[in-house]
Amino acid sequence: MRVMGVDPGLTRCGIAIVQDAPSRKIELIQVQVARTLPNLPTAxxxxxxxxxxxxxxxxxxxxxxAIEQVFSQHNLKSVIGTAQAAGVAMLVAARSQLKVVTHTPTQIKAAVTGSGRADKKQVTQMVKKICNLQEAPKPADAADAIALGICHLWHNPKLAKAVS
Amino acid sequence: MRVMGVDPGLTRCGIAIVQDAPSRKIELIQVQVARTLPNLPTAxxxxxxxxxxxxxxxxxxxxxxAIEQVFSQHNLKSVIGTAQAAGVAMLVAARSQLKVVTHTPTQIKAAVTGSGRADKKQVTQMVKKICNLQEAPKPADAADAIALGICHLWHNPKLAKAVS
Structure with missing residues (x-):
């Protein structure tokens, strides 16, 4: 299965394409961070x-x-922009009749590192290992988008067994 | 000038088209409330x-x-859906190369009723009067969308003078 992971944000939005490889590892097909300048109008x-x-x-x-879930409790200052970026991603998905799933930050960290409390560095290192990358993905938004894709693939119980 | 007022919301989104009439009153061209069921996926x-x-x-x-500005401080529970609805409106505007402006609830109430603390009933009554409607617009989301359009037209200092 091919999954698009989206770490939503207005200033930096991580977008990754991953799929489960025959080796049962995860293959990273593409990753990019879409950036927009804060001085541009939101529209x-x-x-x-x-x-x-x-x-x-x-x-x-x-x-x-697979989109990271936005919570209104966190980052009050940026929640509106993050929610809007996530909304645009959902809209693009719905228009292309793509299924949309959301995962919480804790689910993503737990899926990739085994601990829901892992820090950004641990997530990045595990992403590098799981996808068999020569270099750690940068910036964190890129690693997070890949982690989201991995999380979604590994949430599938059948696959989760196969990779463990 | 013809203005589209948008009172953003996922469950009910007020959308109004108003324009300044030669009589210096405001003409309501169309108003509708787009509704979506809460049990549907957000996308x-x-x-x-x-x-x-x-x-x-x-x-x-x-x-x-003209879109009502979303604040992260208010209605924590619904802020994400409201922000996403506003984001979709902005996106539609940007794609059509429409200028986007936002007005705060206080600006809207003040423009229509003269008081930034007016309640929904007062706003609805003034909208009815300004647009010379036979009946008060319902629900509140419809009245708010019209009020947004009026607010935008009356924010124009030249027009504001002409109507006062």
Missing amino acids: ERLLLLERALISMVEEFEPEVM | ERLLLLERALISMVEEFEPEVM
């Missing part, structure tokens, strides 16, 4: 983000979009 | 909302979209 930023998301969907044809 | 709800917004933009060709 323009959302439009740029939409284009980046659409182009990844069209090029790599994922079957599922 | 589907955003897609339905997008379609309603696009169809209003295409049919009535407004020059500006």
